[in-house]
Amino acid sequence: MIQFEHVGKRYGTSEVVSDLSLSIKAGEFCVLIGPSGSGKTTTLRMINRLIEHDSGRILFDGAEIRSFAPEALRRRMGYAIQSIGLFPHWTVEENIAAVPKLLGWSKAKIRDRVTELLGLVGLDATTYRGRYPQHLSGGQQQRVGVARALAAEPQVLLMDEPFGALDPVTRDALQAEMLRVHAASGTTIVLVTHDMDEAIRLGSRIVILDQGRIAQAGSPREILTRPASDFVADFIGRDEMGLRLLSIETVGERMRPGEEAAGEPIAASATLRHALSLLVSRAADRLPVTGADGAPAGVIHLADLTVGRP
Amino acid sequence: MSGTMNAGARRGIGLLADPLILSGLVLAGLVFGMPLLKPVFAALFPGLDRPLYEQDSFLNLTIAHVVLVGASSAISLVIGVLAGVFVTRRAGREFRPLVETIVATGQTFPPVAVLAVAVPLLGFGAAPALIALAIYGLLPITEAVVAGIESVPVGVREAARGIGMSARGRLLHVELPLAAPVALAGVRTSVIINIGTAAIASTVGAKTLGLPIIVGLSGFNTAYVLQGALVVGALAVFTDLAFERLGRRLDRWKRDSA
Numbered sequence: 001m002i003q004f005e006h007v008g009k010r011y012g013t014s015e016v017v018s019d020l021s022l023s024i025k026a027g028e029f030c031v032l033i034g035p036s037g038s039g040k041t042t043t044l045r046m047i048n049r050l051i052e053h054d055s056g057r058i059l060f061d062g063a064e065i066r067s068f069a070p071e072a073l074r075r076r077m078g079y080a081i082q083s084i085g086l087f088p089h090w091t092v093e094e095n096i097a098a099v100p101k102l103l104g105w106s107k108a109k110i111r112d113r114v115t116e117l118l119g120l121v122g123l124d125a126t127t128y129r130g131r132y133p134q135h136l137s138g139g140q141q142q143r144v145g146v147a148r149a150l151a152a153e154p155q156v157l158l159m160d161e162p163f164g165a166l167d168p169v170t171r172d173a174l175q176a177e178m179l180r181v182h183a184a185s186g187t188t189i190v191l192v193t194h195d196m197d198e199a200i201r202l203g204s205r206i207v208i209l210d211q212g213r214i215a216q217a218g219s220p221r222e223i224l225t226r227p228a229s230d231f232v233a234d235f236i237g238r239d240e241m242g243l244r245l246l247s248i249e250t251v252g253e254r255m256r257p258g259e260e261a262a263g264e265p266i267a268a269s270a271t272l273r274h275a276l277s278l279l280v281s282r283a284a285d286r287l288p289v290t291g292a293d294g295a296p297a298g299v300i301h302l303a304d305l306t307v308g309r310p
Numbered sequence: 311m312s313g314t315m316n317a318g319a320r321r322g323i324g325l326l327a328d329p330l331i332l333s334g335l336v337l338a339g340l341v342f343g344m345p346l347l348k349p350v351f352a353a354l355f356p357g358l359d360r361p362l363y364e365q366d367s368f369l370n371l372t373i374a375h376v377v378l379v380g381a382s383s384a385i386s387l388v389i390g391v392l393a394g395v396f397v398t399r400r401a402g403r404e405f406r407p408l409v410e411t412i413v414a415t416g417q418t419f420p421p422v423a424v425l426a427v428a429v430p431l432l433g434f435g436a437a438p439a440l441i442a443l444a445i446y447g448l449l450p451i452t453e454a455v456v457a458g459i460e461s462v463p464v465g466v467r468e469a470a471r472g473i474g475m476s477a478r479g480r481l482l483h484v485e486l487p488l489a490a491p492v493a494l495a496g497v498r499t500s501v502i503i504n505i506g507t508a509a510i511a512s513t514v515g516a517k518t519l520g521l522p523i524i525v526g527l528s529g530f531n532t533a534y535v536l537q538g539a540l541v542v543g544a545l546a547v548f549t550d551l552a553f554e555r556l557g558r559r560l561d562r563w564k565r566d567s568a
Contacts, residue, residue: 082465083465083468088466088488089563098475132563
């Protein structure tokens with residue numbers, strides 16, 4: 001869907017992005033992560049030509065992005081940012097309708113789409129469509145921001161630290177919404193963050209950038225189990241490594257089916273990290289597991305968390 | 311029956327409590343009812359042969375005054391908005407200090423001096439007055455338009471660009487509407503200043519509410535001065551309140567929830 005071929009960008013003498021090659025496939029949830037100054041935001045903003053690349057080629061849907069008019073290109077890509085940037089003088093409905101209106105959709109179609117999107121991001125349409133942004137909480141504003149970005153059914157959704165300014169509880173809820181939205185829409189998403197937990201939770205692929213170059217790209221599991229360099233290992237956080245490994249696997253993958261145990265059960269879809277937390281807080285060495293239907297499915301033992309680790 | 315009358319009366323009193331309507335009534339009263347006040351002025355100034363300015367009706371003077379202020383403010387507004395928009399575009403950014411200096415200089419000239427310079431060039435009458443007032447009103451408007459456009463949050467600009475709005479669309483649908491409340495404050499200042507300044511324009515032969523004042527000053531007729539000043543004052547108060555009302559409509563989105 002998006003292809004970087006030896007892309008470079010410099011400001012004066014400093015090279016912000018150098019010789020970057022990366023292929024983002026349709027339907028992928030690609031997370032760009034790195035320390036400040038690593039070029040992750042520049043990389044994202046080069047995709048919709050908010051920043052023009054100096055060298056190399058960037059392809060969108062097979063064509064060099066310079067072959068599109070910038071506005072036309074941007075209208076095919078959703079865009080959500082940390083500061084949200086809702087238009088304060090427009091209602092929630094008008095904000096979400098911004099791109100469909102630019103594309104000349106009919107009023108009825110826009111109205112239906114707004115209703116659908118508010119539902120998708122978890123806001124009650126009749127309550128919120130007529131409100132002005134400043135009467136919404138930060139989390140609600142970003143939900144509207146995401147809805148606006150998705151409004152015209154973009155082929156790609158670009159997100160620049162969209163949850164960075166939100167409190168942990170709201171951020172957690174919005175991350176869950178994003179996973180749901182991604183699964184429901186199948187949109188290709190490119191998201192920039194500096195939060196490793198967010199990257200692991202959301203990304204189907206994580207691209208770690210360091211000084212304008214790709215330090216490592218791969219699935220969360222690959223990156224956690226086989227960090228390519230000391231930089232990557234440090235960046236993931238050596239102290240947190242074990243907990244992060246636990247967070248990419250579910251209880252269902254490691255439980256012992258058919259066994260039974262007493263106590264409050266945990267869902268098979270929960271992460272192993274969650275299971276460890278419960279085991280420690282209950283001072284137990286095993287937990288009963290329930291399946292998606294709520295029926296007992298097996299038992300997870302404390303020892304199961306470490307079996308077969310490299 | 312008496313109940314509805316009371317309700318009607320109460321509504322009437324409620325309307326009078328609205329300062330805009332009250333000041334409008336005072337203004338209309340002065341403009342149309344000045345002749346009725348002749349005995350009052352006669353009593354106040356017993357030494358004057360003619361205690362009421364009667365060379366022209368106050369209605370005509372007021373209309374001329376409003377037309378002069380309206381036309382000059384419209385010129386200031388068009389130039390001010392164009393200049394303000396231009397210096398906030400990428401292409402015009404370098405001209406900003408220059409434009410600000412020129413506009414500020416325009417206001418440091420006393421209006422009387424501008425009138426004095428304009429007369430030899432344009433002759434007596436409304437033309438020099440119009441130009442002097444337009445120049446004089448430019449600074450607050452340009453300044454306010456620039457301040458208004460700059461008050462648009464960076465995130466809003468970035469989002470507008472990022473979702474694919476054209477430069478023209480961003481200006482017309484995002485920047486100018488968001489700048490409008492701040493810009494309007496500048497227009498309000500400019501117009502109010504010009505309502506007062508326009509009175510001076512009668513010194514170069516423009517017909518305004520300053521005429522009774524000028525004639526009164528040169529003929530030692532304090533009653534004339536007072537009559538002209540009263541109407542100018544009432545006009546300024548009414549206009550100011552009208553702008554306040556307009557401003558509340560422009561930033562409705564800051565308060566309303568639906």
